[in-house]
Amino acid sequence: MMMMSVNVVLLLLLVAVVVIGSSTQHAAAAAPTAACPCQDASLCKPIQGQRPEIFGFTAQYWRQFNFSLATTIAWSDDPDLVCHAHAHGVRVVLQQYMDIGVPADKIVLGLPWYGYDYPCLNGGNASARYCEIKRVPFRGAPCSDAAGTERGYGDLWQVIHNSSAPTTPVMYDDLLVSKYFNYRHTDGTLHQVVWFDDPSTLQQKFALAKTMGLRGVGVWNFDLLDYSTNDPRVHAATRDMWNAFNAFLQP
Numbered sequence: 001m002m003m004m005s006v007n008v009v010l011l012l013l014l015v016a017v018v019v020i021g022s023s024t025q026h027a028a029a030a031a032p033t034a035a036c037p038c039q040d041a042s043l044c045k046p047i048q049g050q051r052p053e054i055f056g057f058t059a060q061y062w063r064q065f066n067f068s069l070a071t072t073i074a075w076s077d078d079p080d081l082v083c084h085a086h087a088h089g090v091r092v093v094l095q096q097y098m099d100i101g102v103p104a105d106k107i108v109l110g111l112p113w114y115g116y117d118y119p120c121l122n123g124g125n126a127s128a129r130y131c132e133i134k135r136v137p138f139r140g141a142p143c144s145d146a147a148g149t150e151r152g153y154g155d156l157w158q159v160i161h162n163s164s165a166p167t168t169p170v171m172y173d174d175l176l177v178s179k180y181f182n183y184r185h186t187d188g189t190l191h192q193v194v195w196f197d198d199p200s201t202l203q204q205k206f207a208l209a210k211t212m213g214l215r216g217v218g219v220w221n222f223d224l225l226d227y228s229t230n231d232p233r234v235h236a237a238t239r240d241m242w243n244a245f246n247a248f249l250q251p
């Protein structure tokens with residue numbers, strides 16, 4: 001269980017809980033200063049009234065977001081829950097935000113369109129579910145995203161569907177509601193691509209956001225899928241990621 005505890009603490013930024021001050025503030029925070037890129041310019045105006053929202057980020061525009069209006073680190077008094085993406089942790093932290101008086105309709109749950117590739121310490125243990133990784137505090141929080149490398153879902157999909165790739169099959173952790181696989185790096189160390197989300201795990205977490213009455217859901221980031229492909233399987237994989245939002249949007 002020690003191993004598990006270590007790993008759970010280190011799941012940095014797979015969950016991003018974004019607290020929005022108001023729709024006006026949100027618009028001020030999120031709107032790129034460039035002209036509205038949509039054909040329908042009203043789509044760039046602040047959202048009026050209550051309706052479910054999808055918050056999208058792209059790598060190109062992220063510098064224009066005002067992050068003082070949002071936090072991407074889930075707050076919690078429980079040191080084992082400071083940074084996490086798993087379904088239990090998401091539920092606990094969302095409840096804690098509500099307990100300190102943040103209304104559900106001002107909370108947006110952000111989830112990843114990427115996975116994290118972590119080298120295991122001490123060569124790793126291929127038969128263990130969790131591996132210990134280097135501790136690299138993130139702005140004081142006991143998280144270690146810097147110990148790993150981000151890998152976009154589009155890239156991960158290629159690895160998962162490459163029968164020559166030297167990986168374990170994709171496994172599902174039903175406690176964390178996340179997918180993972182391991183592989184042996186050419187330098188001999190065991191790597192875990194820990195806790196990436198796919199359409200099925202995203203649907204479950206989006207459904208949780210809906211059940212809790214949150215204002216919206218979001219993903220970091222829209223650029224991480226393959227939109228240029230002619231391969232119908234990749235095209236379907238990209239479409240399935242977008243369709244996962246229906247778990248939040250459908251009445």
Ligand SMILES: *[C@@H]1O[C@H](CO)[C@@H](O)[C@H](O)[C@H]1NC(C)=O
Pocket residue numbers: 066068069
């Ligand atoms: C970001 O938002 C904060 C809080 O509203 C504000 O004080 C600050 O000036 C904003 N920063 C920018 C660059 O707009």
Ligand SMILES: *[C@@H]1O[C@H](CO)[C@@H](O)[C@H](O)[C@H]1NC(C)=O
Pocket residue numbers: 125126127128129
């Ligand atoms: C590797 O993990 C398995 C399963 O958790 C455990 O039984 C075994 O003792 C571990 N081996 C080492 C060397 O830690």
Ligand SMILES: *[C@@H]1O[C@H](CO)[C@@H](O)[C@H](O)[C@H]1NC(C)=O
Pocket residue numbers: 158162163164165166
């Ligand atoms: C599949 O994996 C093998 C072995 O790692 C690699 O050489 C090959 O380039 C991969 N194929 C694709 C399409 O990525």
